Amino acid sequence: QLGALAALIRxxxxxxxxxxxxxxxxIATDAALIDEAVRRIRAGEGPVAAVQAAVExxxxxxxxxxxxxxxxxxxxxxxxxxxxxxxxxGDVLELPVVPSIAVAxxxxxxxxxxxxxxxxxxxxxxxxxxxxxxxxxxxxxxIPAVVGVAGLLEAxxxxxxxxxxxxxxxxxxGEAGDxxxxxxxxxxxxxxxxxxxxxxxRDEAAALRDRPCAxxxxxxxxxxxxxx
Numbered sequence: 001q002l003g004a005l006a007a008l009i010r011x012x013x014x015x016x017x018x019x020x021x022x023x024x025x026x027i028a029t030d031a032a033l034i035d036e037a038v039r040r041i042r043a044g045e046g047p048v049a050a051v052q053a054a055v056e057x058x059x060x061x062x063x064x065x066x067x068x069x070x071x072x073x074x075x076x077x078x079x080x081x082x083x084x085x086x087x088x089x090g091d092v093l094e095l096p097v098v099p100s101i102a103v104a105x106x107x108x109x110x111x112x113x114x115x116x117x118x119x120x121x122x123x124x125x126x127x128x129x130x131x132x133x134x135x136x137x138x139x140x141x142x143i144p145a146v147v148g149v150a151g152l153l154e155a156x157x158x159x160x161x162x163x164x165x166x167x168x169x170x171x172x173x174g175e176a177g178d179x180x181x182x183x184x185x186x187x188x189x190x191x192x193x194x195x196x197x198x199x200x201x202r203d204e205a206a207a208l209r210d211r212p213c214a215x216x217x218x219x220x221x222x223x224x225x226x227x228x
Contacts, residue, residue, distance in 0.1 A: 055081030079108035144174030
């Protein structure tokens with residue numbers, strides 16, 4: 001399954017985000033995780049509980065590290081564990097069938113990739129990290145994402161309670177980091193205008209991709225960047 005996701009993402013984006021799922025496939029076959037799960041099963045635990053416990057032990061260690069980049073990998077380990085558990089139980093993810101904003105405490109990267117293209121219009125998380133793989137993947141797919149929104153889940157639940165089961169209208173401003181519940185028409189118009197301007201800017205920049213780098217007089221130059 002993770003190999004298929006890697007192939008899908010490789011087709012959709014030019015960058016190397018497919019490596020996220022290649023790395024997850026390695027996690028799924030990690031000897032330490034498997035050995036711990038097997039040990040727990042032989043001690044009498046059920047397979048799902050054993051896998052989840054083995055995964056959580058590793059994820060907890062990663063999440064406690066001071067390095068934000070490495071700590072964010074705990075989500076990948078938990079994502080793999082949840083996938084194995086679904087396979088063991090036969091559960092199937094319920095994915096949106098209409099364009100939607102995903103609202104959650106955190107969003108596993110593989111779930112982000114499995115939602116059909118065009119149906120995930122934004123991501124709003126009460127926890128999460130800017131360096132989490134779900135956020136990196138969203139960026140590569142041009143999906144706005146806002147993380148670390150305090151009180152998000154409570155506010156959404158309150159809004160849904162008032163609407164009594166009807167869809168809750170939301171808007172995201174990924175650049176400003178804003179989540180707007182029940183946006184006014186004027187706010188929607190403003191955001192659509194900004195979205196159109198940003199799309200035009202990206203299209204203009206994309207037209208320059210792969211062209212030779214040169215000064216106005218034709219002299220070739222090399223442009224090097226390091227974002228590591």
